[in-house]
Amino acid sequence: MNLKIAILSGDGIGPEVTLQAKKALYAIGVVYNHEFIFEDAYIGAIAIEKTGKPLPDQTLNLCRNTDSILFGAIGDPKYDNDPSAKVRPEQGLLKLRKELGLYANIRPIKAYPKLMGSSPIKKEVLQGTDFVVYRELNGGMYFGEKKTNEAGTYASDLCEYNEDEIAKIAHLAFKAAQSRRKKVTLVDKANVLETSRLWRRVVSEIAKEYPEVTLECLYVDNAAMQIIVNPRQFDILLTDNLFGDILSDEASVISGSIGLMSSASIGDTHSLFEPIHGCYTEAKDKNIANPIASILSVALLLEHFGLTQEAKKVIGAVEKAILSNVVTVDLKVDSQFGTNEVGDFIANYI
Amino acid sequence: MNLKIAILSGDGIGPEVTLQAKKALYAIGVVYNHEFIFEDAYIGAIAIEKTGKPLPDQTLNLCRNTDSILFGAIGDPKYDNDPSAKVRPEQGLLKLRKELGLYANIRPIKAYPKLMGSSPIKKEVLQGTDFVVYRELNGGMYFGEKKTNEAGTYASDLCEYNEDEIAKIAHLAFKAAQSRRKKVTLVDKANVLETSRLWRRVVSEIAKEYPEVTLECLYVDNAAMQIIVNPRQFDILLTDNLFGDILSDEASVISGSIGLMSSASIGDTHSLFEPIHGCYTEAKDKNIANPIASILSVALLLEHFGLTQEAKKVIGAVEKAILSNVVTVDLKVDSQFGTNEVGDFIANYI
Ligand SMILES: CC(C)[C@H](C(=O)O)[C@@H](O)C(=O)O
Ligand SMILES: CC(C)[C@H](C(=O)O)[C@@H](O)C(=O)O
Numbered sequence: 089m090n091l092k093i094a095i096l097s098g099d100g101i102g103p104e105v106t107l108q109a110k111k112a113l114y115a116i117g118v119v120y121n122h123e124f125i126f127e128d129a130y131i132g133a134i135a136i137e138k139t140g141k142p143l144p145d146q147t148l149n150l151c152r153n154t155d156s157i158l159f160g161a162i163g164d165p166k167y168d169n170d171p172s173a174k175v176r177p178e179q180g181l182l183k184l185r186k187e188l189g190l191y192a193n194i195r196p197i198k199a200y201p202k203l204m205g206s207s208p209i210k211k212e213v214l215q216g217t218d219f220v221v222y223r224e225l226n227g228g229m230y231f232g233e234k235k236t237n238e239a240g241t242y243a244s245d246l247c248e249y250n251e252d253e254i255a256k257i258a259h260l261a262f263k264a265a266q267s268r269r270k271k272v273t274l275v276d277k278a279n280v281l282e283t284s285r286l287w288r289r290v291v292s293e294i295a296k297e298y299p300e301v302t303l304e305c306l307y308v309d310n311a312a313m314q315i316i317v318n319p320r321q322f323d324i325l326l327t328d329n330l331f332g333d334i335l336s337d338e339a340s341v342i343s344g345s346i347g348l349m350s351s352a353s354i355g356d357t358h359s360l361f362e363p364i365h366g367c368y369t370e371a372k373d374k375n376i377a378n379p380i381a382s383i384l385s386v387a388l389l390l391e392h393f394g395l396t397q398e399a400k401k402v403i404g405a406v407e408k409a410i411l412s413n414v415v416t417v418d419l420k421v422d423s424q425f426g427t428n429e430v431g432d433f434i435a436n437y438i
Numbered sequence: 439m440n441l442k443i444a445i446l447s448g449d450g451i452g453p454e455v456t457l458q459a460k461k462a463l464y465a466i467g468v469v470y471n472h473e474f475i476f477e478d479a480y481i482g483a484i485a486i487e488k489t490g491k492p493l494p495d496q497t498l499n500l501c502r503n504t505d506s507i508l509f510g511a512i513g514d515p516k517y518d519n520d521p522s523a524k525v526r527p528e529q530g531l532l533k534l535r536k537e538l539g540l541y542a543n544i545r546p547i548k549a550y551p552k553l554m555g556s557s558p559i560k561k562e563v564l565q566g567t568d569f570v571v572y573r574e575l576n577g578g579m580y581f582g583e584k585k586t587n588e589a590g591t592y593a594s595d596l597c598e599y600n601e602d603e604i605a606k607i608a609h610l611a612f613k614a615a616q617s618r619r620k621k622v623t624l625v626d627k628a629n630v631l632e633t634s635r636l637w638r639r640v641v642s643e644i645a646k647e648y649p650e651v652t653l654e655c656l657y658v659d660n661a662a663m664q665i666i667v668n669p670r671q672f673d674i675l676l677t678d679n680l681f682g683d684i685l686s687d688e689a690s691v692i693s694g695s696i697g698l699m700s701s702a703s704i705g706d707t708h709s710l711f712e713p714i715h716g717c718y719t720e721a722k723d724k725n726i727a728n729p730i731a732s733i734l735s736v737a738l739l740l741e742h743f744g745l746t747q748e749a750k751k752v753i754g755a756v757e758k759a760i761l762s763n764v765v766t767v768d769l770k771v772d773s774q775f776g777t778n779e780v781g782d783f784i785a786n787y788i
Contacts, residue, residue, distance in 0.1 A: 128577075163629065167629075168628055168629060170640075170654070176629065178630060182630070208559055208560055208563040208666050208667050209560070209666070210558055210559070210560055211560050213558040229597065229630070229631060230630055230688040232594070234631070234632040236632055236634065240636075240639070241599045241600055241601040241602075242598070242599070242636070243596060243598070243599055243600075243632040243633045243635065243636035243638075244582070244596055244598040244599075244632065244633060245596075245597045245631045245632050246594055246595075246596055246597075247579065247595045247596070247597065247635050248592070248593070248594040249592070249593055249594075249596060250591055250592045250593075251592070252591075278518055278530045278679070279513060279517075279518065279526065279586075279685075280528060280532070281579060281580070281595045282578055282584040282585065282586055282593040282594065282595050283594060283595050285593065286586070286590075286592070286593035288518075289590070305518070308683075309683045309686075309687035309688075310685050310716075311688065312662065312684045312685070312687050312688035313687045313688055313690060313691055313696065315688075316558050316559070316666060316688065316691045317558050317691055331684075333658075333659045334658055334659050334662045334681075334684060335628075335662070336659075337659035337660065337662050337663045338659075338662035338663055338665075338666065338688065340663060341663055341666045341667055347661065349597055366660075369724045387585070388784070422476045437701055
């Protein structure tokens with residue numbers, strides 16, 4: 089296979105972990121005889137620094153014309169405490185998601201037997217947990233109109249949804265459930281929010297087209313509790329943009345480390361793969377960031393293009409690294425291995 | 439002391455657990471020679487049934503003219519899956535919070551040594567956890583304008599905040615921190631939301647008036663993770679209405695059972711105390727609901743009126759019940775004690 093892949097490594101630890109992902113993908117290309125062409129481009133704080141824009145036109149054009157995107161991380165603390173900043177790194181990622189129509193963010197959540205020790209949750213609770221979060225990525229509070237008054241004493245954010253936006257991701261979620269344990273849990277706040285009631289109506293109607301799949305509805309406050317109390321109950325967890333942001337980060341505690349979690353952002357024509365940890369600026373350039381999430385996002389990419397064998401190979405190499413204790417300090421406090429060493433081990437093993 | 443207390447027991451298990459709270463409060467009155475006058479009134483689904491309104495005028499008037507309110511629970515599943523329902527039980531509670539200016543919802547989160555076994559989280563992680571959530575209760579997405587189009591294919595919710603709403607609860611939070619471990623953690627989504635950036639600015643300014651208190655800011659997705667990974671880091675967690683709803687329910691897993699958690703809703707002139715579990719309709723009238731959260735809300739009420747000794751007495755009686763294994767099935771699977779028996783034990787002990 090021939091794939092052209094845009095590399096948007098971004099800010100913080102993004103570049104160093106994405107480098108390891110590239111190594112792994114390159115190794116897969118060599119072993120399985122695929123041609124992967126990488127093209128790097130700026131996004132986020134680094135793009136603002138270089139071009140004044142968090143998503144330069146050149147980057148967007150590149151992404152439009154590649155087969156897929158490997159993304160690193162975005163953000164810089166210096167923008168966080170400056171409410172008056174008009175240009176922010178995160179706008180780059182949000183605009184990219186919107187422009188490319190990446191409407192579904194898919195995050196697999198799994199308890200790894202070998203890593204249960206590093207999860208804050210008890211083993212009995214974790215055992216057998218295996219679900220996937222389907223988070224809507226193009227709508228909701230993220231993209232509704234934002235307002236402030238001149239005095240800066242008032243602010244508002246609008247949360248909007250329409251039927252089509254909900255239907256699109258709902259179909260994806262039900263299809264995924266069909267080939268899994270056949271259950272979709274819709275998470276909303278339908279006792280308070282109008283948008284949630286729309287979600288409930290649309291999703292309940294779509295559910296009728298998938299009679300073998302069971303639909304359950306859960307309030308978001310209850311869901312935030314259930315994810316910790318009884319995570320095994322979930323198969324596909326379907327939710328909106330903001331709730332998905334919160335719940336999928338929360339659910340990452342199940343796997344033992346957020347440094348292991350990756351996600352796919354999917355649209356009708358484009359796709360993007362990324363680790364879910366953020367820019368983690370404190371760790372930048374210290375060779376301590378865990379590259380596994382980024383490397384596992386390569387597995388999601390390969391899977392997406394039907395390269396199942398190759399995806400398995402990547403996952404196998406990651407498991408080998410974990411079993412051999414070739415991991416970063418977040419997984420083993422006294423480890424002498426850094427970002428680079430773990431990346432090299434995995435690429436070599438492939 | 440002389441206190442007139444409105445009893446709004448509401449729906450589901452509300453009436454049966456509130457009855458136990460009344461028993462405990464009555465016992466305190468006898469022992470310490472206080473006069474507590476109780477007046478019952480309807481709210482929620484039961485109020486809709488009886489009067490057509492989730493918050494009848496009579497109930498609101500009563501609440502305006504009492505010293506405090508003991509609240510049970512609200513909600514009925516039959517409204518949840520009916521997006522067209524114009525009148526909903528929850529509106530009663532939301533209106534009450536707004537009309538009485540109950541702008542701060544305060545939820546203490548504590549790991550009880552005796553109950554760590556029933557928490558899904560590991561003991562090492564829980565140990566020493568002791569923080570309080572300050573959730574803004576009169577603004578945000580709960581009260582902003584809600585819209586739908588005629589075709590029912592579009593919906594929106596507006597999240598709004600102004601400086602004063604934020605300042606009010608922020609001062610309460612900083613004052614609380616002063617007499618605790620002197621740390622406030624503001625949880626927001628300032629990298630995306632305009633309202634969050636307003637929160638950050640207002641709270642950062644107020645922080646200057648409390649130089650001995652440290653302010654930390656955390657994104658809500660990260661906070662949802664940190665509450666499980668490292669709950670000891672929190673002292674006062676300050677956040678908006680919607681994030682507070684999600685995070686405080688999530689944090690309830692720390693104490694071992696949501697059936698133990700109570701909260702205070704405070705305004706300048708009124709106060710309301712309630713268990714945080716919901717209506718739990720499946721358990722209604724089965725004598726299995728845990729009354730402890732409701733009874734502990736009595737302790738919060740007593741504390742609020744400066745009756746510290748009396749509050750301690752209630753907490754002591756609850757602890758005695760737990761130590762004696764006089765608890766409901768959520769805390770001990772094979773327990774033969776029901777809601778009533780636990781309530782009687784606690785009242786008698788007082
Ligand atoms: C960086 C930020 C804008 C982003 C989001 O909130 O969507 C991140 O938290 C994520 O989940 O991908
Ligand atoms: C019943 C519901 C409207 C309410 C809320 O969301 O505020 C409840 O979940 C709570 O936290 O008190």
